[in-house]
Each structure stands twice: as structure tokens, then as C-alpha cells.
Amino acid sequence: MKSGPFLLRGSWAAPRKSAPRKALLRVGDLKMANKRRRTRVNFAAKADVNVTGAQLLDLTTRDLSHKGVFVLGSHPLTVGQQCTVTIRLVDDPASDVELFMEGKVARSTVDGTAIDFVSMDPDTYMHLRNLVLLNSPNPDEAASEFSKPAFDPSSEKD
Numbered sequence: 001m002k003s004g005p006f007l008l009r010g011s012w013a014a015p016r017k018s019a020p021r022k023a024l025l026r027v028g029d030l031k032m033a034n035k036r037r038r039t040r041v042n043f044a045a046k047a048d049v050n051v052t053g054a055q056l057l058d059l060t061t062r063d064l065s066h067k068g069v070f071v072l073g074s075h076p077l078t079v080g081q082q083c084t085v086t087i088r089l090v091d092d093p094a095s096d097v098e099l100f101m102e103g104k105v106a107r108s109t110v111d112g113t114a115i116d117f118v119s120m121d122p123d124t125y126m127h128l129r130n131l132v133l134l135n136s137p138n139p140d141e142a143a144s145e146f147s148k149p150a151f152d153p154s155s156e157k158d
Contacts, residue, residue: 039142040065041135047071051083066128072112081105099124
């Protein structure tokens with residue numbers, strides 16, 4: 001059956017093409033709407049970020065995953081810029097409980113900076129894994145993410 005003009009409120013009009021419908025997201029689909037593929041956990045700790053020509057000390061982390069960290073505050077960092085990140089697990093200068101990662105700036109806004117980890121030593125990786133699992137609302141899902149490494153944890157540079 002052909003579609004032709006039709007009467008709409010007393011006047012003739014050509015049939016309208018319907019706009020594409022946006023798919024509705026179910027609760028299980030929310031992860032797909034988020035670009036992140038790794039579980040992030042709320043985690044406040046002190047961190048230092050070192051980039052060429054700048055050393056940002058005593059920053060506060062907002063969240064953490066085994067793929068990256070978000071540090072609060074506006075910082076003059078450029079997306080793609082290489083950096084090193086040190087996260088202190090105990091807020092005590094005398095403590096030596098620290099995680100050392102190499103990373104690159106993924107996003108920088110007035111709220112803070114997202115840093116993707118690109119390498120770390122195996123001990124740091126295990127500490128990070130435990131932190132994510134212990135702070136995750138869904139440890140089973142977070143654990144399954146660790147079966148697919150975001151990078152090679154043994155790619156520590158000499």
C-alpha cells in the first residue's frame with residue numbers, strides 16, 4: 001500500500017518521516033552508556049604527579065581503578081602528557097606505603113585530571129588490585145576485569 005498525502009487538521013500534508021528512536025537503556029545497559037570499561041571506586045588519598053617541568057604535590061584523589069586515577073583540582077596539564085604518579089596509602093610522611101605508576105593525562109578539566117596508567121611494577125599492581133576489590137560495590141565484577149589486564153603490569157621501565 002502506497003503512502004500518500006493525508007489530511008491533517010483540515011489541510012493536506014505529505015507524510016512525515018519519523019525521527020529515529022533512541023534506544024532506551026535498561027539498568028544492565030548502563031555500563032555500556034559509560035565509556036569506562038573498568039570499575040572505578042571512590043578512593044581519597046594523597047598523590048603526587050610529576051610531569052616534565054612541573055611537580056604537583058599533595059593532590060587528593062577522587063577515584064581509582066586499575067587503569068587510572070582522577071586527581072582533584074585544576075592543573076595545567078595537557079592531554080597526552082606523560083607523567084609519573086605516586087599515591088600514598090597512609091597520610092603520614094614517615095610512611096613508605098606508596099604506589100608508583102607511569103601514566104599519561106587522559107582528560108584535564110577545572111574539576112581535576114584523569115590519568116591513565118601505562119605501566120607499574122607487579123607489587124604496585126597487586127596493591128591496586130586489592131584496593132579496587134576491597135572498595136568495589138561489586139567485587140566479583142571488578143575481579144573479572146582483572147582477568148583482562150589493561151596493560152602489562154610487568155612493563156616497568158629500568
